[in-house]
Amino acid sequence: MEADTQAHVAFFLTGRRPSEHLDAVDELKLRPALFAGYRELTQLRYDFPLVLLAQPTDSLYVQSLSGLFDTALAAAARGSDAERIRKHALRLEQEIRVLIAAGAGGPLSALWEKAAGRLAKAGDKSDAGSSLADSLRRTRAAIKLDGELADCDAALPARLLQHAWSAVQKRKSLAFRKDLDRLVLKLSDILKADFERSEAGRSAKHLKASVGSGFGDAFDFDAMSRMLAKALPKDEFPESRRKRIRELLAVLGAQQFYPSAGAPAKKSAAARPYSFLFDSCADALAAFRERMPRLIELAKAIAVAELEIDGQYSEAKHDALFEQFGANGLDPQDLAPFPDYLVCVNAEKMLAEEHAQLMEILSSGLPIKVLLQIDDILEDSPDGGGGLSSGMRSRQIANMAIGLNEVYVLQSSSSNLYRFRERMLRGLSYRGPALFSVYSGANAAASDLPPYLMSAAAMESRAFPAFTYDPSAGPNWAARFYLEANSQVDLDWPVQGFAYENEEHQRVSEDLAFTLVDFVASDRRYARHLARVPREKWNGSMIPVDESLTRERKGLPDKVPSLLMVDADNVLQRVIVDERLIREARRCRDMWHSLQELGGVHNSHAEKLLAREKKAWEERMQQEAETHAATAPVAATGAAAAPEVASAAVEEEPERSPDVAYIETPRCSTCNECTTINAKMFAYDNNKQAYIADINAGTYAQLVEAAESCQVSIIHPGKPRNPNEPGLAELLKRAEAFQ
Amino acid sequence: MNMMSDMKSATSCLLEMCDEHFELEDYQSGVPRWCTGCGDNAILAAVQRLCRDEALRPEKTVFVSGIGCSSRFPHYMKTYGFHGIHGRALPVAEGVKMARPDLTVFVNTGDGDCTSIGAAHWIHAIRYNMNLTVFLHDNQIYGLTKKQASPTSPIGTKSNTTPRGSYLEALNPLTVTLGVQNVSFVAQAADWIPEVLFDIVKAAYHHKGLSFVRIIQRCPEWLPKALDPWMHDPNKVLLLNHANGLQASAGLSRVYKNQIEHDPLNIDRAREIASNTDIIPVGILYNNPKVPCYEDLRHLDKLRTPDLTRAGLNAELDKYTVWPQGAEQKVA
Secondary structure, eight states: OOHHHHHHHHHHHHOOOOTTTOBOOTTSOOEEGGGGGGSOGGGSOOSOSEEEESSOOSSOOEEEHHHHHHHHHHHHOOSTTHHHHHHHHHHHHHHHHHHHHTTOOSBHHHHHHHHHHHHHHHSOSSHHHHHHHHHHHHHHHHOOOOEEEEOSSTTHHHHHHHHHHHHHHHHHHHHHHHHHHHHHHHHHHHHHHHHHTSTTTTSHHHHHHHHOSTTTTSSOHHHHHHHHHHTOOSSOOOHHHHHHHHHHHHHHHHOOSSOOSSOOTTOOGGGSOOOOEESOHHHHHHHHHHHHHHHHHHHHHHHHHHHHHTTOOOHHHHHHHHHTTTTTOOOHHHHTTSOOEEEEEEGGGOOHHHHHHHHHHHHTTOSEEEEEEESOSOOOOTTOTTOOHHHHHHHHHHHHHHHTSSSEEEEEEGGGTTTTHHHHHHHHHSSSOEEEEEEOOOOTTTOSSOHHHHHHHHHHTTSSOOEEEOGGGOSSHHHHEEOTTSTTTTSSSOEEEEEEEOTTSOEEEEEEEOOHHHHHHTSGGGGGGEEEEOGGGOOTTEEEHHHHHHSOOOSSOSOEEEEEEEOTTOOEEEEEEOHHHHHHHHHHHHHHHHHHHHTTSSOHHHHHHHHHHHHHHHHHHHHHHHHHHHHTTSOOOOOSOOOOOOOOOOOOOOOOOTTSOEEOGGGOOOOSHHHHHOTTTEEEOTTSOEEESOGGGSOHHHHHHHHHHOTTOOEEOOSOSOTTOTTHHHHHHHHGGGO | OTTGGGSOOHHHHHHHHTOOOOOGGGGBOSOOOSOTTOTHHHHHHHHHHHHHHTTOOGGGEEEEEOSSSGGGGGGGBSSEEEEOOTTOHHHHHHHHHHHOTTSEEEEEEEHHIIIIITHHHHHHHHHHTOSOEEEEEEOSEETTTTOEEOTTSOTTOOOSSOTTOOOSOOOOHHHHHHTSTTOOEEEEEETTOHHHHHHHHHHHHHSSSOEEEEEEOOBTTTBTTTTHHHHHOGGGEEEEEOTTSOOOOHHHHHHOOOEEEOOTTOHHHHHHHHHOOSSEEEEEEEEOTTSOOHHHHTOOSSOOOHHHHHHHHHHHHTTSOOOOTTHHHHHO
């Protein structure tokens, strides 16, 4: 083995760098080669920043800045100056990005003004200046929406989720208020009607007050009262009902789950609406439990009020039922109209106690939505040695929550949140607990890359794959689990084309897999696991990381995994990796495999089944081919026996003796002819259709008469039961027509 | 947990257990004064059966009628009823529905009531398409006033007003209804086929919008033999089947062999079928649940609170300023 290779292999196995062959990477500011093009994010048009719409609709609560500009330009940039408008508008979009990256915030409208001012200042004051103003004015007119701008930073996950959550809660609140106001109005109407019908309601004084001052003297209210008092209803309005309705009104009026319609400012703390936003699982859980009795009381009041309004409340039946109401808590359907709780926690700050509370929330089916923000998934394990164990713990909470089966789980890195906006909304609308596990990528201490790139890299490298698990989407994994947001989902690692210029100034392109090692290499805490190989020492024993992962190491390795990186000047560097990281990459790949299986990609059960079926099919084909070969020369021996005539499933009519009288009851048109002749002999069934109730209750003559008068001729008199009945010969003749 | 949105909450399940159950007798009121053998009895039986099967609460159900034999219908239902004035059953019913959309409103009207004096209301009720179930009891004669020709009497019908036989072709209530804008449900039943009558009554009840059911009905008193050709020859009845309509049972199919498939959304075909008077089509001719109901179009999406009413009244009254006596001079 050559000396160079030997040094490489030694580093691979031990992580120690002999200085004459390898360089440390700490000071080189390297980043994965595939990131070479993403140095200046403000120059790129991508999903961020986002506009958190001030007036969200049912499905639209956030828009990307670039999307907003595209829509506006589609409307505004028309005609001969379309190109000019587009150019100017996109410059403004870029300027807004620059402002945001510099830390500016606020609503789009304000930033627009600021950015436009800067552009105008930078440009000259000639014609170009006025055309810029014109372009911007026209584009601005096409943007109808406004809202706070949010960049992909540490605050984004909580900001975006809270924004979506508020939109959902607002919608719920409106629906609930509308319902509540209706109940209060209708209940008050009942009490009012009761009063108007009472003696006091019909007193001269009240009557006078209801007419008003204008024509107060034109009526004799005493006389009117005397007359009305005479017509007072006899049936008393039960006192218990009056009391019940008053109590209902009190409960409905005192509810604190949603803000009431009136001005809330003056309310005391006891009557102020509850807050449902928490930053600790324990607090949320405690609040939920504390408010439960009030919630049950309100839910009960609503159910009783509905019955009261409908006039259906019956003390005999409902009193006992409502006494037990909510004894076992409420089910998700009953809880659905009430607000959901939102808890935003940061994984790094969570103690063991808080973890336990989180699991409690998730496993108890409560309507609590939890944002678990993870800023660092590469946290070094406490025992050193480059394992990713601590970060792994946070990463695995989402997987564990899926195991609970009835939790809506969304895992995503910040960079992908905009793509998951509808799924976030779905999670927030889900009736039950939801967990949003989000990696923000914002760990400035560990990397020079902006959070957007870090989080995108985590997702791309399968270190933090994006998925959702929606228990309400269907009965099985295929319907519930969604993994397709990850790029090239059927591969171990996504592969991208990468082009560079070599020493001979020739364009070289190759496909690079983006592996966990690429992601980890962006983190300076792991620099010691990497070593730069000077260009003159590059050799054939250096193979890409993904390739080395597929090799099983037996004995001394002769190939060393390496990756391409670029330095601050975008010069390509080759870096070799030690075995520790390779081990992590393998672990990451295995975890990705199990996610793939859940998502139906390379599912081992399905593949096994497929192989079995395929084998069976091949055997069958083989067999058929053999039999065909054997029978081919023989003349066809007639087609197989003609298929048996399918016996139609015809309903059998009941066997009837022609001697017994009967009625084709289902055809009876309820015309009363037969029952008028003899109501004992003929009677109506449940559906008011005639049948022979008692053949002995009348004479054969009546039977025949009924048959004759039957409008639809469905009475069959049969044979006479009494041979001594007079005039039988004639009756039998008349009956013949109805047999 | 799965498909939770479709699941009922425990509360609503418990309340359902407390719901009342009704028997046919709960809807019967008095002994009908109709002649023995009258087809109205069959309609009454079918409607009472519907009320029981659907557990319609009597205090939430209204039958509105006009004048005629059929219009005595509300008297025999132990529900709310309104035995109205001649030809005006539909406007009354529309008023009831507008004010109390929570009520189930049925209309019973006869061929004279609906197609003669009430014809204008009939046309416009179809166009308004309010959620009502309308039964046209069509016996092709004025029975209550003892035999005068009605608009649906077949040409040549001898009656007290047409002793030499009626001169005009009968009006076809089906084609007229199917020709009105916004029509949403048209069916035809015959009182002597109670099974289909019930199925149609049920489908009409479940349709949201105005369901117009013409029921061809015998009058044993004044036109005793008029429908015999159709009653005695099942082949002169055409049953309409469709997956989205009705399906004739096996028992019925043995008697009525003349059946076709007819898509109730196909209005052109419905008009064609309805035009045939030699054969009586029985079934759902047209059913379009997507036609909007007038009460929904006019529904105020606000609570009708006293404040709202007061504000509306004030706004209305403010259009005209009424000066107190003597004030005009001062202003002038």
